[in-house]
Amino acid sequence: DIQMTQSPSSLSASVGDRVTITCRASQSISNYLNWYQQKPGKAPKLLIYAASSLQSGVPSRFSGSGSGTDFTLTITSLQPEDFATYYCQQSYSTRLTFGGGTKVEIK
Amino acid sequence: QVQLQESGPGLVKPSETLSLTCTVSGGSISSYYWSWIRQPPGKGLEWIAYVYYSGSTSYNPSLKSRITISVETSKNQISLKLGSVTAADTALYYCARGALRSSFDYWGQGTLVTVSS
Numbered sequence: 001d002i003q004m005t006q007s008p009s010s011l012s013a014s015v016g017d018r019v020t021i022t023c024r025a026s027q028s029i030s031n032y033l034n035w036y037q038q039k040p041g042k043a044p045k046l047l048i049y050a051a052s053s054l055q056s057g058v059p060s061r062f063s064g065s066g067s068g069t070d071f072t073l074t075i076t077s078l079q080p081e082d083f084a085t086y087y088c089q090q091s092y093s094t095r096l097t098f099g100g101g102t103k104v105e106i107k
Numbered sequence: 108q109v110q111l112q113e114s115g116p117g118l119v120k121p122s123e124t125l126s127l128t129c130t131v132s133g134g135s136i137s138s139y140y141w142s143w144i145r146q147p148p149g150k151g152l153e154w155i156a157y158v159y160y161s162g163s164t165s166y167n168p169s170l171k172s173r174i175t176i177s178v179e180t181s182k183n184q185i186s187l188k189l190g191s192v193t194a195a196d197t198a199l200y201y202c203a204r205g206a207l208r209s210s211f212d213y214w215g216q217g218t219l220v221t222v223s224s
Contacts, residue, residue: 001168034210043201043214044152055212087152091208094165096142096154 002026002090006099012107019075021102023088028068032092035064035073038101039084047086048073078104109134111202111215119196119222125189129202129215136160136178140206141185143176145198146217153198157206158185165207192222 003026013019023033031051036044046055048064051071061076075082083106088099115127129141142157156166156176166174175188185202199219203211 032208036211043203043217044211045214046210046212049210049212055210089152089211091206091210094207095167096157096206098152098154101151 001095002029002093002097004088004090004097004099006086006088006102008102009100010103010105012105013078014107015078015080017078017107019078019082019104021073021086021088021104023066023071023073023099025069025071025090025092029090029092031067032090033064033066033071034089034091035062036087036089037082037084038087044087075104080106109204109213111204111213113200113202113215113218115200115218115220117219117221119192119220120224121193121222122191125187125192125196125220125222127187127200127202127218127220129185129187131183131185131204136180136183136185139204140209141178142203142206142211143185143187144201144203144211146201147195147198155187155189155200159206194222196220197222 005024033051035048038044052064085101085103110132119125137160143155158164158176173190177186199217201217202215204213205211
């Protein structure tokens with residue numbers, strides 16, 4: 001199985017801050033890495049697919065980078081609606097796996 | 108706009124079989140993979156299984172012995188059966204479009220299943 005490790009598990013930030021979340025795969029997954037945002041009581045929402053492609057309708061302050069085993073989700077200028085939990089997910093292997101999540105809270 | 112809606116009993120007794128249905132509207136299930144994903148209360152996401160519209164499947168090995176996923180193209184529905192449930196299977200169950208080498212781009216709202224006597 002490919003393990004996905006996110007860090008940090010939580011962070012506190014202020015509106016306007018730049019936020020970076022990292023995701024590490026236990027083996028190379030090329031660029032088969034997706035990022036999701038989940039707000040309380042809601043289904044996850046796709047933000048970034050294929051490591052760096054922005055899903056339609058997602059604000060450009062979200063960006064993704066990386067390949068192989070190390071990936072990053074960056075939010076430039078955090079907005080009030082961005083406070084949520086973020087998950088990475090690999091689709092490289094037949095056993096699809098998610099990272100443990102990063103909760104972004106208001107400082 | 109593609110929409111997914113999960114349905115099924117909210118309460119299942121231990122050792123029984125959980126049966127869920129996902130109905131897709133606003134688009135055809137043909138030519139896509141469809142997955143079930145679950146989330147225990149307050150915890151993270153776990154992929155359960157996926158099915159291609161043609162019927163080919165893949166299962167999470169940790170659940171494989173208890174799962175059946177199927178598709179009914181005439182009804183635009185995807186079904187999940189999970190047998191011999193325990194309290195550990197209590198979770199919010201989501202259906203989503205996507206699987207291997209892709210992303211989950213459409214999700215249902217989720218249905219909460221509680222396993223309790």
